[in-house]
Amino acid sequence: MRPRIVCPSAEGDFTELFAAEPLRSRLAAIGEVGLAPDVPDEAELVRRVAGADVVLLATHLPDEALLAAAGRLRLVSFTGTGAASYVNLDLARELGVTVTNVTHYGDQAVAELTLALMLAAARDVPAGDRAVRAGQWAGWSGRELAGSRLAVLGFGGIGRVVARLGVALGMRVGAWDKVTDPQAMAAAGVEPLGWAQAFDADVVSVHLPLTDETRGMITTAELDLLRPGSILVNTARGEILEPGALAARLARGDVRAALDVFDPEPLRPDDPLLTVPGTVLTPHLGFRTPAALARMAEGAVGNVEAFLSGVPRNVVV
Template identity: 30%
Template sequence: MKIVRLAGSPLDFNQNHLDELERLGTVITIPQGAEMSQVLQQMNDADVLMTYWGLRSIKREIVEHAPNLKYILHAGGSIKSLVSEVLPDLLKRGIRVSGCNDAVAQGVAATALGLTIVSLKNIWVLSQYTRQGHFKGGEHRIHIKDVHDITVGVVGAGKAGRHYMRHMRNFDVRILVYDPVATDEQVRELGAERVGLEQLMSEADVVSIHAPSIPATYRMINAERLQLMKDRAILINTARGSIIDEAALIAELQKGRLWACIDVTDPEPPAPDHPFRTLPNVILTPHLAGLSQNGRTLVGKVAVGELRRYVSGEALQEEADLRALDVLA
């Protein structure tokens, strides 16, 4: 089996991963920035194409020059934009596609968990007070909470949302879920309650967004729904910036009654004078939720495991349903 690997960052695969790839087939590694002619020459008799984190799309000519291609494995997260140009060819030829979204989702969920804990503890504010010499934190100490006896709302029960809920089940909390796609059985298995979005926004002490960026979710978190949130509630977005109406969120934040942890904006990066950069009740991070140095090697581990399953004929764990691409993140 010939595997053509388009190589990206060296952080994605450690030497153990590379050694295992070599055991699974004949691996031809093409460095990032190589001429297209070099790629096409190797694709002529390739069975598998491995792509890398950061590659925006697979050019149609690559698939057209690969008559034996049966499987594409993306060593990264979402495959939506990656395959958009070649989707008709993939469907027509029955070429299978896997991503490594679960590896990314684990990092996103862990980030959301961390933001949940430190925000409930009011650590962001208390840290600044401590630096200024106010060791006891004054009135801000009364707003400290633990992840206990609170309601957590999860918008989106995909991979990241499910990992986040598994974290939450380690605590004594009530979990509400809004996801039109997840089944009642899936929600029950996650130890959560299915509710409407308005109920979730009005009852949750913490709202963590894990929905995909699709037309149905565009600015889904709008002015009316933000106004439903409790005073001192926490809004966490590690999904996509387009899901939130940023102008409406800014209006609520300027009232001082909410706290927001924003890892994604629309567009990215936010403008230099964007209020998210200066509002005291906003924590703004640079789209890092699914990214870390050791998390990148988890992508390599997942990719190798998925390729091993493909080679041995086992069921794939990360295969994408190409006919349902419109609802994928």
């Protein structure tokens, strides 16, 4: 019996990518394919997953869906890197469900948005846009990034591209990573930094993966180390920051933050990040370019092919 492969939700427009050639033919060659035409409610999502052997996942997967599919579901092919934010990995392991992810598809896209956020915060681009639209023509001084110090937290794929862009811009770049690679850093023109030392910079850019170890890793103590006038950029995961700590630091009015990720997402209407001074906010769009999305979809389908051929790759659990 051919496996049933489903993408249970059209969230994120991935069904359009999977429905286009050559991905549709590749999926059809290995199983019966069901691509959702809509974004279902939770009950319908659970129903769709319950009838699947393989799930192409681009949305949150409720525990109820995993439990409903127990005994049949074999693989969740997540269309991204941070599967832990969308799938209960412990429950998947308990049920014998393999979870795979896709890495490095968005390194360039996220790094470029990181640079855009740095520049937007340094020159207060959003305020300038609002002023012109309101008929105002009073300028203000911003800051140049060339010559300033950039600290990159996490020297993985995205962090390395950000470091390269910072060097090209004329910034003095340092990086912290749990596993320091001095040779790679030296080759990139990057100085290894200690954890506390990294927060004594003009721009601190977060590129850590979300794990049990990194959840809440940036606390009030680290944020208190930020020098006046500095900018914190986060295009990684909102959960890496201690809840409420960044809003409290921004309320003092002497640092800025440029954020593409939050906890929770979307932001609640009463979230203080919406009203504290000195923020530039975007709706988790770092990876959203046509090229990055195509690489992501290709990777997710490749993971299904590899799993069904008996040589799974990119396994999270």
